[in-house]
Amino acid sequence: MARAAVSRRLTWRAATLQEVRAETGSAHTLVFEVPGWAGHLPGQHVDVRLTAEDGYSTERSYSIASAFSDRDDLVELTVQRIPDGEVSPYLVDVLQPGMRVELRGPVGGWFVWRPADTAPVLLVAGGSGVVPLMAMIRARAEAAVRVPFRLVYSTRTPEDVLYADELRRRALEDRGLDVTVVYTRRVPDGHGRPPGRLTAADLAEWGWPPDFEPSVFVCGPTGFVEAAADLLTDAGHEPQRIKTERFGGTDA
Template sequence: MPGRLSWRVATVARAGWETPSARTLVLDVPDWPGHLPGQHVDLRLTAADGYSAQRSYSIASSWREGGPVELTVQRVADGEVSSYLTDVMEPGQRFELRGPIGGWFVWRNTPAPVLLVAGGSGLVPLMAIIRARGDVRGRQPFRLVYSVRTPRDALFGAELARRVRDDPGLDVYHAYTREAPEGRPGPPARLGVASLNTHGWPPDFAPDIFVCGPTGFVEAAADILVALGHDPKKIKTERFGGTA
C-alpha cells in the first residue's frame, strides 16, 4: 500500500483524440503494480517556477500489471489541468502519478450481471470495467446505458461497437440528450425512468450496478434505479465535479 501512495514519474508514450474535446494519454509508469477496473489516480503537474496543480482521473485501461496506464481526459472550459493534458501534453513529456486509489467503486470479476450507467466522461472508469471483462473473456451479462449530449461527444464509439459485436453478452444503449443520430426514433431527452427500465436489467436479476458522471446525473440515476426496485446496496456511485 505505501508504494501505491508514492509519486511515480509517468511518461506519455502515445496520445490520441477520442472526441474533439477528449484525449487519451497512454502512459509508461515504472513499477506499476496493476489496478482494479474502476480505480483512479492522482496526477500532479509542476511548472518550472515550482507551481503545481493536482487532480484525480479515472483509469481507462484494464488491470494489466506493469501497464501501460491509460487516462482519458475530457477538456473542461477554463480547466487548468484538463486543458493542458488535452491541448499541450505530447509524447515524451512527463508528470507525476500516484495510485491506484480506491477499493469500493471497482469490479472484481464476479459472476453477477452488471449494469453500467454513465453520463458524459463518466464512461471512463466503466470502460475499464468493460475492457477487463473482455480481457478475461467474461460471460457475465453486461449492459451499458450511456447518456451523452450528441454522437460527436460519445467516447470510445468504435471500440464499443466492436465489443458489442465480439464480446458475447455485452449490450450498449446510447441516450442522447441534445442531438440524436439521423433516423433514430424519438427526440433527444435526458436519461429517465423509461430508458433505465427498458435498457437496464430488471431488479430480480440482482445486478451489480455502477453509476458514474456529474453529481446531479448520478443522484438522479441512482434514485430512478431505487424507485424501479433495485437494491440500494447493489448500487455503487462515483461523482465528479469541481476544479479541472
C-alpha cells in the same frame, strides 16, 4: 533501505506520455508508461500532479480508462478538456509524447468491479462518466469472463460519444455485452428515441430488472448520478447494490 522496502504507503512516481488518441473534439486518451506498474482494478483512479518551474504544483484525480494487462506498464487516462480548467487544458493541448507527469495510484477500492464477481452488471454513464465503466468493459474482455454486462450511456450528441468505434465493435464481438446510447440534445439520423434526459423507461428497457440483483455502477456529473440513482431505487434496485461516483462541476 529496509524501511522503504516494507512501507506500503503510496508515493508519486514518474509517468511518461507515450501516445495520444483523440476521442472527441474535446477529449483525448493519454497513454502513459509507468515503469513497474503493478496493476489496477477497473474503476480505480490515479492522481496526476503537475509541477511548474517555480515549484507551484496542483493535482487532479482521473479514472483509469484501460484494463490492466500484465504484458505492459501502460495506464490510459481519458481527459475531457474543461475550458477554464487548470489541469485538463494542459493535459489535452500541451502535453506531448515523451513528456512526463507524476502519478499516484492506483487508488480507490469502492467503485471497482472484480472479474471474479458473478452478478450481472449494469453500467450507467453520464458524459465522461463512461471512462471507469469502459475500464470495466475492457477488463471483462481481458479476463474472458461471461458475466452479462449492460451499458446505458447518456451523452449530448453523437459527436460526444467516447470510444464510439470500440463500443460498436464490442457490442457485436463481446458476447453478453449490450450497449445503449441515450442522447440528450441531438440524435443520429434514423435513431428512434427522441433526445432527452435518461428516464425510468430507458433503464427499464435497456438495464436489468431488479430481481436479477445486478451490481450497478453509476458515474457522471453530480446531478446525473443523483437522478439516475433515484430512478434505479424507485424501480426497486437495492441501494446497497448501487455504487456511484460523481465528479463535481469543477475541473475534472
